[in-house]
Amino acid sequence: MNYEQARFNMIEQQIRPWEVLDSQVLSLLAVVKREDFVPPAKKALGFADMEIPLTSKPGQCMLAPKVEARILQDLAVQKHEKVLEIGAGSGYMAALLAHRAQQVITLEIDADLAQLARNNLKKAGVYNAEVRTGDGAAKLGQAVSSSDPLSGPFDVIVLSGSVAEVPPALLAMLKTGGRLSAIVGFEPMMRATLVTRVGETAFRTAQAWDTVAPRLLNFPEPSKFNF
Known part of the structure; x- marks a missing residue:
């Protein structure tokens, strides 16, 4: 398989048509080798x-790929910023974020996947992304000490999966000016949601595009029934 041609086709035929036009994001997708984060089979x-x-x-x-690219474009991560990702998976999104940010901490509930992500990031030469094994829904705001990077605050928070609603505990971990990206709602249609903290208790929310993604484990599922 010609990986370079496949990567070019992915960018030109899937990602650009999905309104991902940021040249820095497109260049990054051409550099970070997605195939190195895919299971061999x-x-x-x-x-x-x-x-x-x-x-x-x-x-x-x-x-x-187009969902990851659009999230990356929406967040506009800067070189001085600290990022938290929930749902490391194989480490690919963490690798993309790490190329844009100063530091990335990514949480993965599955211990085997967390180790896979560590191995993949090391092989890719990404050293400013730390993979932690843990339940992102349970550990938020429960860092061991104030010196623990997981205590935040963060410039950027990324949920690499969907939730029924954005947890307030996550919003509390944003710096003023910080952004949170999540895919919110229920099948068959969810909304890509970007929340920006604009003040101590003030947030601005934008929902620019629709998609569907698997649930992140253990986040609250409010009842869909109204009485």
């Missing part, structure tokens, strides 16, 4: 317009 699907399963467990997958 699924390498032929590495550039396909689809989610790629990472384990036999439901929901543990790489998001579609």
